[in-house]
Amino acid sequence: MRFKAVRAKLLAGINAVKDVTKNESVENPFRFIKVETMGTDCVLLTATDGNMQITSRVFCEVSEEGRLSLVGPRFARFVAGLPEGPVEIWDSSVSRASIEGAGTKFTLARGTVDDFPVMKGPAS
Numbered sequence: 001m002r003f004k005a006v007r008a009k010l011l012a013g014i015n016a017v018k019d020v021t022k023n024e025s026v027e028n029p030f031r032f033i034k035v036e037t038m039g040t041d042c043v044l045l046t047a048t049d050g051n052m053q054i055t056s057r058v059f060c061e062v063s064e065e066g067r068l069s070l071v072g073p074r075f076a077r078f079v080a081g082l083p084e085g086p087v088e089i090w091d092s093s094v095s096r097a098s099i100e101g102a103g104t105k106f107t108l109a110r111g112t113v114d115d116f117p118v119m120k121g122p123a124s
Contacts, residue, residue, distance in 0.1 A: 001066025
């Protein structure tokens with residue numbers, strides 16, 4: 001996965017979903033934000049607390065499709081700490097994701113996307 005987004009738009013998308021991931025404790029299975037590409041022009045950010053699920057769409061430039069999960073509060077802090085401008089995110093290894101913007105680069109531990117809690121939709 002690899003995409004580039006405007007920092008303000010990415011941060012707005014993260015902030016729209018991160019409140020359900022307030023606790024970043026290892027014991028909290030709901031601490032992750034799932035990031036998945038949708039075509040070549042956007043990513044979906046999804047978070048859940050087990051009772052509700054929130055999804056936000058961020059328009060961006062996708063150069064490599066994929067998905068990953070990142071600890072929500074840390075992801076928000078890292079992006080918020082970057083100066084305004086383009087931010088690029090990619091899965092730099094099996095266990096890490098890289099976030100780069102304005103000459104600053106961070107890496108974050110990744111969660112397992114397949115373990116992301118999936119909420120069932122409404123009953124038919």
